[in-house]
Amino acid sequence: MVPKVTIVVPTYKEAESLPYLIDRVSRLRSEQNLDLELMIMDDQSDDGSAERIALRHEPWVRFIVRTADRGLSRAVLDGMRLSRSEFLVCMDADLSHPPEAIPHMLAELDNAADLVVGSRYVAGGSTSEDWGFLRWINSRVATLLARPLTELHDPMSGFFALRRTTFENGREFDPVGYKIGLEILVKCGCQRVVEIPIHFENRRFGRSKLTIQQKVLYLRHLFRLYLFKYRTSKPLTRFFLWASSGRSH
Numbered sequence: 001m002v003p004k005v006t007i008v009v010p011t012y013k014e015a016e017s018l019p020y021l022i023d024r025v026s027r028l029r030s031e032q033n034l035d036l037e038l039m040i041m042d043d044q045s046d047d048g049s050a051e052r053i054a055l056r057h058e059p060w061v062r063f064i065v066r067t068a069d070r071g072l073s074r075a076v077l078d079g080m081r082l083s084r085s086e087f088l089v090c091m092d093a094d095l096s097h098p099p100e101a102i103p104h105m106l107a108e109l110d111n112a113a114d115l116v117v118g119s120r121y122v123a124g125g126s127t128s129e130d131w132g133f134l135r136w137i138n139s140r141v142a143t144l145l146a147r148p149l150t151e152l153h154d155p156m157s158g159f160f161a162l163r164r165t166t167f168e169n170g171r172e173f174d175p176v177g178y179k180i181g182l183e184i185l186v187k188c189g190c191q192r193v194v195e196i197p198i199h200f201e202n203r204r205f206g207r208s209k210l211t212i213q214q215k216v217l218y219l220r221h222l223f224r225l226y227l228f229k230y231r232t233s234k235p236l237t238r239f240f241l242w243a244s245s246g247r248s249h
Contacts, residue, residue: 008079016205041075073175094203118159124197177217
């Protein structure tokens, strides 16, 4: 039997990107013979997204408008709870993540991975040439701050896959900001985490949602995850012990 897969895509004002994303996922379904649904969790964009998708008449695309407890991370969690598929994938709507990498992700899950992450920073991974030095620096600093939680090369990635059973093992979800992948990695107790290389594209339409406020929320989120993971010790002490050890890849 062909396993059922749900791609959860959190959105806010992504009306221009969504038709292109749906077209690429549609080709993937056909070419790879995947039983795949696209679950778009929209935070009440009111930008024409719902109308555009309704006109397509594609039953495997679900558009769900969220009116409460809005935010990217909460939207992803809600979508995963609603799905009944065996496999769950999270990706962005802005065309930065290649849906064509999903079969590779599913193969790694079949090979006993708990979580598979699409990575810019492993061998074979890359970013768009116009990504920018400042964005690279921001990403690297954010990765360093997450190191007490994971040794992933790209823990900031919003493109990841896991089994439903792994997600259902999660507890005490309490994310803030955009980095839901870190929340799931820590709260679902993922032990075997595999990174696969992807090419990360710049968004083609709309504006980035990464603001100074989101950077502050990221720091708050990290502290919550430190407390969760190191609740039996002092998280800041553990962090400084790690930082002073000089550990690196």
